[in-house]
Structures are given as structure tokens and as C-alpha cells.
Amino acid sequence: MVPAVSADSSSTSFTPLVVLELASDTKQEAIAWLLSRIRDPQQNGGAELLVEQLGLGDGGSEKENPNLFLVGAKWQRLLSGAEEVGLFKEFSDGSMRGFTCANKHNFKHFEGDGDSFLSMAECQYIIKHELDTLRAKDETHVPGHPQAKLYPGKSIIRRLQSKGVLIQVFPLHEKEELKRLSYSWYQKVKLSFQPLDDIRRYYGEGQALYFGFLEYFTFALVPMALIGVPYYLFDWENYDKYVVFAVFNLVWCTVILELWKRFSTSLAYSWGTLSRKKAFEEPRPGFHGVLGFNPVTGREEPLDSNTKRQLRVYLVSLPFVLLCLYLSLYVMMIYFLMEGWVLSVHDEEPTFWTGVLLFIPSIIYAVVIEIMNLVYRYAAEFLTEWENHRLESSYQNQLVLKVLVFNFFNCFASLFYIAFAMQDMALLRQSLATLLITSQILNQFMEAFLPYWLQRRRNKKMMRKVQKRKAVAEAELPLAEQVRLEADMSTYLGTFDDYLELFLLFGYVSLFSCVYPLAAVLVVLNNITEVYSDAFKMCCVFKRPFSEPAANIGVWQLAFEAMSVIAVVTNCSLIGMSPQVKAYFPESEMQLILWTVAIEHGLLAFKFILSFIIPDVPKHIQIKLSRLEFESLEALKKKKMLEASELTKGIQ
Amino acid sequence: MVPAVSADSSSTSFTPLVVLELASDTKQEAIAWLLSRIRDPQQNGGAELLVEQLGLGDGGSEKENPNLFLVGAKWQRLLSGAEEVGLFKEFSDGSMRGFTCANKHNFKHFEGDGDSFLSMAECQYIIKHELDTLRAKDETHVPGHPQAKLYPGKSIIRRLQSKGVLIQVFPLHEKEELKRLSYSWYQKVKLSFQPLDDIRRYYGEGQALYFGFLEYFTFALVPMALIGVPYYLFDWENYDKYVVFAVFNLVWCTVILELWKRFSTSLAYSWGTLSRKKAFEEPRPGFHGVLGFNPVTGREEPLDSNTKRQLRVYLVSLPFVLLCLYLSLYVMMIYFLMEGWVLSVHDEEPTFWTGVLLFIPSIIYAVVIEIMNLVYRYAAEFLTEWENHRLESSYQNQLVLKVLVFNFFNCFASLFYIAFAMQDMALLRQSLATLLITSQILNQFMEAFLPYWLQRRRNKKMMRKVQKRKAVAEAELPLAEQVRLEADMSTYLGTFDDYLELFLLFGYVSLFSCVYPLAAVLVVLNNITEVYSDAFKMCCVFKRPFSEPAANIGVWQLAFEAMSVIAVVTNCSLIGMSPQVKAYFPESEMQLILWTVAIEHGLLAFKFILSFIIPDVPKHIQIKLSRLEFESLEALKKKKMLEASELTKGIQ
Numbered sequence A, B: 001m002v003p004a005v006s007a008d009s010s011s012t013s014f015t016p017l018v019v020l021e022l023a024s025d026t027k028q029e030a031i032a033w034l035l036s037r038i039r040d041p042q043q044n045g046g047a048e049l050l051v052e053q054l055g056l057g058d059g060g061s062e063k064e065n066p067n068l069f070l071v072g073a074k075w076q077r078l079l080s081g082a083e084e085v086g087l088f089k090e091f092s093d094g095s096m097r098g099f100t101c102a103n104k105h106n107f108k109h110f111e112g113d114g115d116s117f118l119s120m121a122e123c124q125y126i127i128k129h130e131l132d133t134l135r136a137k138d139e140t141h142v143p144g145h146p147q148a149k150l151y152p153g154k155s156i157i158r159r160l161q162s163k164g165v166l167i168q169v170f171p172l173h174e175k176e177e178l179k180r181l182s183y184s185w186y187q188k189v190k191l192s193f194q195p196l197d198d199i200r201r202y203y204g205e206g207q208a209l210y211f212g213f214l215e216y217f218t219f220a221l222v223p224m225a226l227i228g229v230p231y232y233l234f235d236w237e238n239y240d241k242y243v244v245f246a247v248f249n250l251v252w253c254t255v256i257l258e259l260w261k262r263f264s265t266s267l268a269y270s271w272g273t274l275s276r277k278k279a280f281e282e283p284r285p286g287f288h289g290v291l292g293f294n295p296v297t298g299r300e301e302p303l304d305s306n307t308k309r310q311l312r313v314y315l316v317s318l319p320f321v322l323l324c325l326y327l328s329l330y331v332m333m334i335y336f337l338m339e340g341w342v343l344s345v346h347d348e349e350p351t352f353w354t355g356v357l358l359f360i361p362s363i364i365y366a367v368v369i370e371i372m373n374l375v376y377r378y379a380a381e382f383l384t385e386w387e388n389h390r391l392e393s394s395y396q397n398q399l400v401l402k403v404l405v406f407n408f409f410n411c412f413a414s415l416f417y418i419a420f421a422m423q424d425m426a427l428l429r430q431s432l433a434t435l436l437i438t439s440q441i442l443n444q445f446m447e448a449f450l451p452y453w454l455q456r457r458r459n460k461k462m463m464r465k466v467q468k469r470k471a472v473a474e475a476e477l478p479l480a481e482q483v484r485l486e487a488d489m490s491t492y493l494g495t496f497d498d499y500l501e502l503f504l505l506f507g508y509v510s511l512f513s514c515v516y517p518l519a520a521v522l523v524v525l526n527n528i529t530e531v532y533s534d535a536f537k538m539c540c541v542f543k544r545p546f547s548e549p550a551a552n553i554g555v556w557q558l559a560f561e562a563m564s565v566i567a568v569v570t571n572c573s574l575i576g577m578s579p580q581v582k583a584y585f586p587e588s589e590m591q592l593i594l595w596t597v598a599i600e601h602g603l604l605a606f607k608f609i610l611s612f613i614i615p616d617v618p619k620h621i622q623i624k625l626s627r628l629e630f631e632s633l634e635a636l637k638k639k640k641m642l643e644a645s646e647l648t649k650g651i652q
Helices: A028-039 A075-084 A101-106 A120-132 A156-162 A175-187 A196-203 A205-234 A239-270 A306-348 A352-357 A360-387 A392-422 A425-470 A479-488 A496-511 A519-541 A555-577 A589-613 A619-651 B028-039 B075-084 B101-106 B120-132 B156-162 B175-187 B196-203 B205-234 B239-270 B306-348 B352-357 B360-387 B392-422 B425-470 B479-488 B496-511 B519-541 B555-577 B589-613 B619-651
Strands: A018-022 A050-053 A068-072 A088-090 A096-098 A145-149 A166-171 A290-293 A300-303 B018-022 B050-053 B068-072 B088-090 B096-098 B145-149 B166-171 B290-293 B300-303
Touching (some): A068 A479, A075 A120, A120 A156, A120 A196, A145 A156, A156 A166, A166 A479, A175 A519, A196 A205, A239 A496, A239 A555, A239 A619, A306 A352, A392 A425, A392 A496, A392 A555, A425 A496, A425 A519, A555 A589, A589 B589, B018 B028, B018 B120, B028 B156, B120 B156, B120 B166, B145 B156, B156 B166, B166 B479, B175 B196, B175 B519, B239 B496, B239 B555, B239 B589, B306 B352, B306 B392, B392 B496, B425 B496, B425 B519, B496 B519, B496 B555, B555 B589
Antiparallel strands (some): A050 A068, A290 A300, B018 B166, B088 B096
16 A cells, blocks of 8 residues: 555645644635735735645545644744744843843843744744734725625634634644653642643643642641541540631631732732733723724734723623522522422332432422533633723623632532531531532542543544555654644633632632531542543643633632631531530620621631731742833833934934 | 121022031031032032022020021022933923923923922922932041041931931922912812912922822712711611611721822823832932842942841830730720729729719820820830831832821720710710811810910011011011021921821721711811821921922821721711610521621622722823823833844944
8 A cells, every 4th residue: 555645745844833723714815815914014904924735644545634724933023923922031140021122132031043942832922822813904804704894903813713713722732742741740749749840841831830829728638637637537526626627717718829929919919910910901802892993012913991891891791690699599598499399209108209309309409409510611701802892801700700600609508508507517518528528539530530531532543544645654743743633622711610629629629627526628639639640641642722811710709718718607606506515605605796797807817817917929920020120110211312313413 | 876787798609409508617628618518510429419508597696506497499400300210291292201401301290491490399399309319439537526426428418418417408399489388278258179289399209199199088078978967967876777878998998098199190190109119219318228229220238137127016016005005905995994993993982083984084095195196106106216117119119008007906995995885875975976087176285276376476576576677667587587486387297187187087088987967068068178187287387398309198098998808897886886776686686796797798798899990090191191202112122132232333
């Protein structure tokens, strides 16, 4: 058998960084137009990138999509792109500064013409940014696709995506890098920290911060777990010791959240994302509005009224969320009614069928919750899109906030009901343990094992196919096959679900810590496996995600802090409700409640003071930031001085 | 009688701005040295200011201090000083920018050589800054005063002050300006706002913000007062309506505090103090430490370890404050014991003497509280000085915090005790009304009337003396007399006590609003007179204070917010304790408390969300700030580019 000629055509003249997949029925004129717009020099409104069609692989060409395009760029273009996106790199004096081409030789690790200065993830981020900001000039629609309307300033890529012409854009993996990273990350048997800098280099700051938080959170829970074990083993029902345990937990939660802020600030500084300014963020590609001039930068971009957005948020989204929360509570109440009814039926005449019936309400409730979560998620995404946020970050924040509140209700409403309405501590402990353990097992299975297994099957099939045709022995796939394989991999949808999982786990640990001290132990164990399974899934299961610059975990910090405030309230109430504490106030229940409330207020005040006292930014980073700011103000003065002296010269 | 020749020598060749008063026994060599240091050019480490001795007035020269010096400066020097202190002025495009001499013609209102560009208050502020930062070179002590040790970098003025050689430094009033200002401020009968911009121009931003806050606070209380009146008149004991009133009050307090932030940000922006950076603040004159290089600016200045300061704050100051609070509570308990004892004595055998005895505890308590306040104030100042804060602002914050907490305890502890330990609402209402009214009357008397009366007497004496000697008819005093008159005026000690008074008034309004709805009315009336009496006292009673740039009311914002949080707790408790509300829960007191606590938590959560939703900086100012920041970063890039191109040229 002769090897197919097409295998050769897949070798490109540049390093391919990003893949564009267009629908197979895309018109040729649209493709030609898009490629020319991507290749056009920047003066003409193009992206000035390199782009080439991927040759057909060895798989049957009739089934495969021919419209895969590899995008790359010259080094000079990438460097000027790095300046455009405002990348911060380490300067020769050790501080982090915005990269400028004019000053490139003063940055650390800039050698020769700088072809190894940017990491591949950074290059891919730059290319994505350039593609996203590729805007229509005077086209009224995409050539050959009259339904894909365009107007001056509209992001082309976004329109193609929304009309289904562009199926996906994704960055390519680096086989060698990935092997090294996965070895040091999870394959090596070791007792060491995660290689956060390598993760950041390969996946970007958003991912690295997630893994940093996961690791930090795990270590931070270890003291709670260690203290929880003897409580579990020896003092199961001794509540006055639980008071000490609960108070320790609450203070500890506050301290770790505050310290995380400092730690993440250090990370973000060393990764150069701390000083990137929000106001200079380009509008997100989905943002639409009348074209105008940004009042800050003076650049042309779509504008939309802030007031309108606020009205959308408060008059539509907020009532919708509240309605959904009400629905969720309503469903929970129906569940408890069904539960009670089934129990009474079973108690009256216990048969095999009533025994089976006992499980029905829980199953229905679980299914309904899952469906509600799913439907709500789509609704939340639709609403947040419709709110038309200018910045990707505020879009994400609004989305997270919506989903978060609803998930919190769905997960914890039944626990709250058991704890405070039914006041059944044994049931609470049992429900908590069941929920925690089942959700962990399910998560690990759904998140890592299942996708891995699917991907493995797909991998093997592709390998077999290629080997059959080419009869080559090497395990290395040719580029065309590699690209097609990656195009078929699942898409990683961001850290959202990972954080949500951590958030709910944090809730299990903190909200009812005094009835189930083993929770911290379980969560620590879960987190350790989570690090491995998440790392594994990032390396082997998913397409490489685009790196997203992040200076902190954003709205999640607030979410965790809110949870720790709620935890103070729940724990104090639980302790106040315990029979052992009640025994101290035999004559007056009022006294007991007043004491509980007083202590709770004291704890809340202490939390607040603590978060006020611990500075969010470590001193040494504060100094570096101030220095940069000081220098930039001095530079502004100098610039003004130069302008003034030129003006004077002009007059003379 | 021949007019004294010395009267002529008091006319100076420059506009006198600031007066230095040295002790009459200062050695001539010290004076000569100080004057030469002040006159020396900046390259030689001097202040490059103009200084002249004030001639002896017509008063008996044997009694008067001859060592009064007038300080002024050339316009060029003041302009370069404005750049040094980082003054922000309005630019030609309407934005506020840091003033630079090189770019002076692009600033609004800069005409000719700029001799009317800076207000007199700004000039005085600049001169004060230059004097304060006049540092010793290689002198080991002040010539002629070996006890006044010096070392390189030590502020000369500060050392002279601490050794009693320099008695005072104060800026001169402008007679004409002051007349205009006082007319538009408080003499004119009108219904208009205060002339905040004029106040700022004459007294600086710190003062203007205080008066702005006083006015804002008064207007903000009007709705509460209006709603309070019918409650007072018709529904004295109807508590379910009080619930509505209290909830309105609480929400209103939160809203006005949040809106004040926005309002003060707008003011501070238009006054150019919003963007002045804290990190570039010069160390305060009293700050001492080993001379080193500031890590931010690279300038030489004293340095002191941050950790040491923290240890001083937490290990010495904090325990001391707690001890004082404990003492204050202890004194209060003794008062209540005495009160109870006296009452029992009077009830047993009521005679005239036991009737007199009834007043004794209150009088003793009031006197002890005043003494404690005074002693504590000195201790707090000493401690805060000893903590050795680098910045004037953090010194002020620490001092305010210390005094505030103690004053809060002293003023409100007895009310809290009556409300929650004695649960005597009638007594609470009575004490509240008494405290509020007496403190208002006392304040107005002590603050304005008494100093005014003293000053008036002094004024008249001086006038009579001068008229007697010179036999002139005009009401205008010659410069020398004017300066001596001002030197004898009381010194205004800053806005501290004024804010403290407002803070305590706010406490009376908000903490127990539901037992005494008339409080807001009284406070509004008090504030209206307060505006007039404060304005009057600033114009006629005190020496002109140095203007202090301020971007907000600083730690007071936090104090008012903390008060409004405490108010939620107290109001909810008071409502929960009322017999009318108790009547709704006849069977179970527990239910009542739980409901009260739940509502309180809801209100606190609502307050928090509200303060989160309302942005602190109005949108249009946010845009202007972002633009400045963006421009300064772009300028930094350009500066780098220039440097790089020069480097390249150098190589070629």
C-alpha cells in the first residue's frame, strides 16, 4: 500500500498554534474572504496572521471535514500582539511590567529575536485575541452567507460562530510539553506541591489559580481534619467540646480565606496579571451596541448604555432568579410531603412494594433537582448574555452569581430544613454524610473516569486506523491526524464547575461542621484525588483550553466568604439547639438564645475585624506596585514636559 | 506722640504667607542659622523661601516677643513647590491632573506668569510642606542650643518644635477674602447651600469636606425628622408602626452613607485630591527612624520597621485601650450602684438633704467621665505618636480609632445598660432626650460662644491699644498688629472634635431611634445652628489652620458605617423587647426572639448587599480616572521607547 500523498500536505511552513474548524458546507467564497481577512496586514484592518488549510488525513476523506485551518503567526507579529493585549512580563530589574516591543531587550529571558520569549499558551491567547477583535469593515454580510449579517465593528469570528459557520476555535496541545507537565504533575509518585508555574505556562493563569486554590484549600483543611478525627472517634455526643471545635473552624475559615487573598495576589503578581487594568479590557466579542468611542481609550468600539444593563439585571434577571429559588423551595417541600406520605403508607401496611415506594420520593427529587439545575443553567446563560455585559469578567461574575445562588439552594435547602425546621440532628448527620459521599463518588466518576474512558476508546480507534493504513510502528501520530484527534476531544468548559464543586464541598465542611466533624477529612481525601483526576482530565481528556489571564479567583472569593458568614450563623444555631447546651440553661430557654445570638454577633464582628486587619496585598508586592505607579506618573510628567518644550520650540 | 519707627519696618517686600514664632530666649546664632537654611537655594538643601523678621508692634516692646518671622516665596518657587507636593489642578480639557511647571500653560486659569494661579491656602500649604521637609545636613545640633540634637535627614522644624524653640507656625488670614467668605457663608440671610468651593479655597479640602458632610448629613436627616414628628405627636406607644419607622431609618442610614461616599468622591475629584496617591506621601515630620531609601520613590528618608509598629499597636496600644474600656464600664457600674443606693436612702427617709443627694451621683459621674476623656485623649495621642506611623493619615486614623471607641463607650454605655440590662424604656427615652439636649447646648456654648467672647475681648483690647497710640480712625490694623493679634488667637485643632460630635449625634439618632423618634428633629435643628456656629468660629475665633488635602472623611466613614450596623442590632432588640410586639407571641418568648434575630440578620444582609450594589465612585469620575491611568501607562511605554531608541543611537 502506498502512503497517501495528503499526509505530506499536512506539514506546514509555520508552527501551527490555533485550529479553526468551519462547517463542511461553508461556501468557498466565504472561506477565501475569511482567510484573506485573517492574512491582511493590520493597516488594512486584517489580523496579519498566517493561516493554512489542513490536508485530509488518512481517514476516509468522505467522512472527514476538509475545512480545518491552522493559524499561526510570525514572531514579530506575536510580540506586537503581546503589547496589544497588555501582557506583563518580568523586567530586568525583577519587577513585572507591561511588555513593549520598543523595550523588548530589557525584559528578562528575551534572547535573540525573541522566538522563545512567549510561551505557546501566550501565543495562542494572542492569536485568539487578534481573531476575536477582527472586525467587519464595510461588509454587510459574510460572502456566500447572506443570513450572516455584518456591520462595521462587528466581530467576524463571533458572527460566524453564532451562525454555525465556524464550528470551533481551539489551541493545539504541545505533545512534548504535555508529557513533561503530566509527569511532574500527577504521574510521578511524590509528596510535593503542584508545578503551578508550569501549569500556568501551559494552561494560563485562570487554570493555574484554580489548581493553586484547590491545593491551598486542601492544605488549609488539614488542621480541621486532624482536629475532627479525635472528635469523631471519642466525643461523638459531647457538645461543649464541639463549641471549641466550631469556633476554631469558623476562625480558621476566615483566616484561610484572607490568607488566600494574599497568596493569590503574590501568584498573580509573579504571573503579571495583577496589574492588568480592567478598564482597558477590550469589550467581549459577544458585546453589541452602537459603534462609538470608548471614553477611556478613545478607541472605536461598540457602546451600550450602562443604565439599560442595570435595568435588565434588576428588573428581569433578579426577579427571575428569585422565582427560581421559590420554585426550588416549593419542590423541596413537595419532596418532604411525599416522603412523609410514603413513610405513613409503609408504616400502616409494610409490604415489599411499599418498601420499594420508600425510595421513590428521593429518586424523583434527585432527578427533578438535576433537571432544574440544567434548565436553570441554560436560562442563566441566556439571561446573562442578554444583559449584554461589556467585559468578559463582568459577564462571568454575573453568570457565576446566578448559578451559585441557585445551586446553593438546591444543595443545602433540604439540609437547612432538616436542621432548623425538623431539628432532627441524627437525620441531618446522616443526610450530610450521604450527600457528601455520594456527590464525591459521582463527581469523580462523571468528571474524570467517564470522559477518560471515552477518549481512550477514541484514541485507540484513531491509532488503529492510522497504523492499518500507514503500517508505521511509531506511536507518534502525523500532524493532520493529531489535529483531527484533538478536534474530536471534548471541550473544557472552564473552571466554573470545578469551583462550584469546591464551593459546595466547602459548604458541607463549614455549614454543619459541628454535627459531622469528619466532613473535613472526607473533603481532604476527595481533594487529593481531585487534584489528580483534574490534572489527568486536563492533560488527557480535553482539548487544550485557551489560557485566560486572571488576577484572582474573582467572584468565588466573595462566594466562599459569604459561605463562611452563613456558617457562623448555622453553627451557632446548631450549638444553641443541642440538648447538651440546653441543659446549661434549664430554667430559661430565652437566656440560651440570647447567649447564642450574642456569641454569634461577637464571632461575626471578630470575622469582620480580622478581614479588616489582614492586608489583602503583601507588603513587598504593595511596594512594587506603588513603585510602578510612581514611575508611570513621573513618566507622564516627563512626557508633558517634552511636549511643552517642543511647543516652545515651535513658537520660537 | 511720634509714631514708632518700628511700625514702618513691618511692611515687607513680599506677601507674607506664614508666620514662624520662635521663643523669645532663642539664641541669635540659632535664628541666623535657621533663616539662612530657609533662604538657602534648594541645591544646597535649603527651602529657598523668603523670610523676614516682623517689626515690633506699637504694644510695649518689653512684653512682646520680637522673634516673629514672616515667610513667603517667589511665584516661581511656589509653582515648583506645587509640583513637588503633587497638587492636582484643572487641566485645559477639564480633567484634573498633577501640576507640572513644564506644562503650566495647559492648566486652566493659568494666566501670565501664574501669580494668581494658586490660592493663598495652597501657597501656605506648600510653604508648610517645604518647611516641614527642611532637613538637617551635617549639623549635630541647633547652633546655640546643644540640647536640640540633629542628625542628617531629621526635620529641623519638628526638632525646634519638640525642644520648645519654635512656639508655633501658622498661616495668615486674608482680611478681604475672609470678609467675602463669611458674608456668603453665614452672615447673609438665605436658603442656600454652603459655598463649599470657597471654603475649600480658603481653608483647604479637609475643612471643606467636613462642612460638606455636615450639610449633607443635615439634609439626609430631614426625611427621618419629617417622618419622626407625626410618630412623636400621634403614635407615641404604637410599636408596630415603630417597626416600619425603624426599618426605614436603618435602610436610610445605609443609603445616605453610601451616597455620601459617591458625593465626597465627586467633591474630591473636582478638588483634585482624589488621585493623590498615598504611597507617595512624604513621611510625617514626627516620623523617626534610620535614614534609608524609600523603596517606592528611591528618595532618602527615615525608615522604620513595619513589624515593630504592628507589634506596638497590637501588644501595647490595643491592650491599653481594652483596659480603659473596662475601666469605663467599671466606673459606670459604680455610678449605677451609687444611684441605686442614693435612691434607696431617699426612699427610706426623704429629707431635703437626701433630695440634694439624688443629684450627686450624676454629677460625680459626669465629672469623672470628662476627666477620663481628657486623660485618655492625652494617653491616646502619646501612644499613637509612639507607634511611629510613617504617614500623617495613618497616624490620624489610629488616633481617631482609639478616641472614638472610648468616647462611644463613655457616651452610650449607660444607655445600653438602661436599655438591655434594666430594660426600662421610659428611663431610656428620658436619658436619651436629656443627654442629647444638654450635650447640644453645652457644645454650642463651649465651641462657639465662649471662644468668640474671649476673642472679641482680646480684639477690642488690641484695637483700643493701637488707636490710643496711633490715634488713627480706620478699623484696619497695621500688619504687625494684625500678625500679633492672630498669633494670640486660639489654634484650631482640626476637624477631629467636630466629627466626633457628629458621630455621637448620629449615634443618638440611629441607635435608639425607635424609642425616641424626635431625636432626628433635634439633631437637624442642632446641625443647622452648628453650621453657623462652626462657620463663625472658623472665621472669627481661630487662627487660620493650614489646609490639609483630603480625598474623603477617612476613618469617619468607617465609624459611621459601624454605628449604622450597631444600630440594626440595637433597634431590632428594642423592638423585640417591646410589650406590644411581645403581645403577638403570647405563648412563646422563644418564637419572638427567633423572629427578631431572623429579621435582624435579614436587615444586616440587606445592608451589606446594598453597600455592595451602590458603586462608591460615580461612573463619570471612574471614566476620567481610568483615562488618566491609561494615559500615564501609555506615557510610560513611550518613555521606555525613547530610552530604547536613544540606547540604540548610542550603540551605533
